[in-house]
Amino acid sequence: MSYIDIAPWRLLIVLALVLVTSLLVSRRAGLGLEQDLVLGVLRGALQLLAVGYLLVALFANDRPEWVLLMLSVMLGAAAWTSARRVESGPGARVLAPRTLLAILLGSAVALVPVFALVVQPTPWFEARYVVPISGMIVANAMNVVAQVNERLFATANAERAEIEQWLALGATPRQALARPVRNALRAALIPTINGLMTVGLVSLPGMMTGQIVSGTAPEHAIRYQIVILYQLVVVAAVSGATATWLARRTLFTKREQLRVLSGRRAPVPSGAARVSEGPRRPSDR
Amino acid sequence: MSAVRLRARDLTVRFDERTVLDGVDFDLDAGALAVIEGPSGGGKSTFLRALATLEPLSRGEILLDGELERGLSPSSYRVRVAYVPQLPVMFPGTVADNLRAGPRLRGVELSDEAVGALLEKVALDRSFAPRTARDLSGGEKQRVAIGRALANEPRVLLFDEPTSALDPASSGEILELVRACVEGGAGVVVVTHARDQALALGGARYVCEGARLSRIEGS
Numbered sequence: 001m002s003y004i005d006i007a008p009w010r011l012l013i014v015l016a017l018v019l020v021t022s023l024l025v026s027r028r029a030g031l032g033l034e035q036d037l038v039l040g041v042l043r044g045a046l047q048l049l050a051v052g053y054l055l056v057a058l059f060a061n062d063r064p065e066w067v068l069l070m071l072s073v074m075l076g077a078a079a080w081t082s083a084r085r086v087e088s089g090p091g092a093r094v095l096a097p098r099t100l101l102a103i104l105l106g107s108a109v110a111l112v113p114v115f116a117l118v119v120q121p122t123p124w125f126e127a128r129y130v131v132p133i134s135g136m137i138v139a140n141a142m143n144v145v146a147q148v149n150e151r152l153f154a155t156a157n158a159e160r161a162e163i164e165q166w167l168a169l170g171a172t173p174r175q176a177l178a179r180p181v182r183n184a185l186r187a188a189l190i191p192t193i194n195g196l197m198t199v200g201l202v203s204l205p206g207m208m209t210g211q212i213v214s215g216t217a218p219e220h221a222i223r224y225q226i227v228i229l230y231q232l233v234v235v236a237a238v239s240g241a242t243a244t245w246l247a248r249r250t251l252f253t254k255r256e257q258l259r260v261l262s263g264r265r266a267p268v269p270s271g272a273a274r275v276s277e278g279p280r281r282p283s284d285r
Numbered sequence: 286m287s288a289v290r291l292r293a294r295d296l297t298v299r300f301d302e303r304t305v306l307d308g309v310d311f312d313l314d315a316g317a318l319a320v321i322e323g324p325s326g327g328g329k330s331t332f333l334r335a336l337a338t339l340e341p342l343s344r345g346e347i348l349l350d351g352e353l354e355r356g357l358s359p360s361s362y363r364v365r366v367a368y369v370p371q372l373p374v375m376f377p378g379t380v381a382d383n384l385r386a387g388p389r390l391r392g393v394e395l396s397d398e399a400v401g402a403l404l405e406k407v408a409l410d411r412s413f414a415p416r417t418a419r420d421l422s423g424g425e426k427q428r429v430a431i432g433r434a435l436a437n438e439p440r441v442l443l444f445d446e447p448t449s450a451l452d453p454a455s456s457g458e459i460l461e462l463v464r465a466c467v468e469g470g471a472g473v474v475v476v477t478h479a480r481d482q483a484l485a486l487g488g489a490r491y492v493c494e495g496a497r498l499s500r501i502e503g504s
Contacts, residue, residue, distance in 0.1 A: 161372065166376075167339065168339065171390050255341060
């Protein structure tokens with residue numbers, strides 16, 4: 001198998017291309033994104049370079065503890081990122097253990113059977129397979145969990161009166177939150193399902209493209225891609241459902257009262273319990 | 286002497302550092318009416334929400350017909366102690382869907398006849414049943430909210446400022462409904478900031494101020 005190697009200096013051509021075009025658009029349209037663009041372009045390249053060399057080292061020393069460490073870092077970063085993206089909830093520090101659990105559970109259900117029965121790397125911890133495939137799955141879980149949490153906590157805030165009215169009629173938290181949960185899960189799953197519908201028609205997925213470019217026969221590459229696509233659905237469903245379950249536990253007290261989670265307590269008539277982690281730092285936003 | 290239906294002992298609610306309700310004792314007999322007056326921020330709405338168990342207590346206990354609220358599941362307590370908020374929220378769907386909401390949570394489906402009877406109880410025509418609940422006027426919504434609470438056949442009804450958003454004509458009709466609930470044998474607590482309304486309703490009058498509740502002499 002052979003492929004065209006990209007010499008490092010040629011990356012500068014793409015760097016120039018991205019900077020010139022995006023900065024031009026940003027400046028012309030007055031977007032004010034110049035600083036973010038430059039930072040993003042450089043940071044993205046540096047992160048990838050770092051992870052590239054890390055993978056080189058990992059492949060050279062295929063040892064289970066290193067692979068597990070790498071997976072742990074991935075999970076931790078995904079959980080923290082997911083928790084930080086939620087603006088209406090109880091704050092990143094309260095949310096992070098819950099997002100970690102949701103991402104971990106969904107990823108385990110999506111990954112373990114596939115590595116054990118479908119891809120079957122030998123040894124089981126072979127980094128070349130375990131790290132990139134896990135990365136794609138964990139990333140999808142991160143997005144789904146962030147979206148479910150953001151939507152649920154925002155809805156609980158905005159529709160507080162309606163949820164409390166359900167409670168007052170004798171609804172359990174599960175019943176009182178049924179409609180927001182349904183909407184949040186549906187919204188979080190739709191992008192993954194849309195991905196299934198349009199794959200191959202609009203674009204070739206990244207993993208398949210990479211394999212084809214590096215010389216894998218397309219008929220082999222698609223098998224991997226099908227596995228990944230299905231895993232993405234599994235992780236979205238399991239992580240999303242776990243996130244809704246955990247969000248419900250965060251939103252209600254043991255005596256089934258709706259907590260006030262974000263910001264100042266509302267005026268007395270609509271006040272209620274709250275979860276607080278102290279003053280929120282700007283970096284938690 | 287009639288039995289105490291709802292008893293609150295040492296009810297205390299704190300929001301962070303602020304004490305909103307401080308050691309309140311309160312008894313309500315079956316078929317009795319209590320009207321709570323008081324200034325804004327005095328704690329009267331919080332008191333009502335605490336009785337509805339929508340507000341966590343820092344201290345104190347509530348007994349319903351001698352049974353500790355903590356010993357019941359929150360759902361079964363709330364079915365027996367109905368709470369009608371200041372601004373009624375209509376659930377999506379028809380008026381009939383709203384009236385059926387409470388019993389439906391426990392797997393009971395009210396018949397069309399039962400829905401019609403509830404509408405009559407809250408002085409609405411039976412033709413309201415198929416109408417979209419969110420399209421109703423403020424007064425009509427308030428009636429549906431009361432009917433929705435009555436569908437659970439509660440022993441106690443808690444009304445938070447039931448007429449604050451209504452015109453005088455609708456207000457009078459809602460107050461009639463409140464009186465009918467008392468005559469029907471339920472214990473009823475009404476929170477209001479309007480003195481004339483409190484006087485018009487009758488019953489025992491209380492004032493909630495500075496996180497304390499006290500009975501007005503002679504009421």
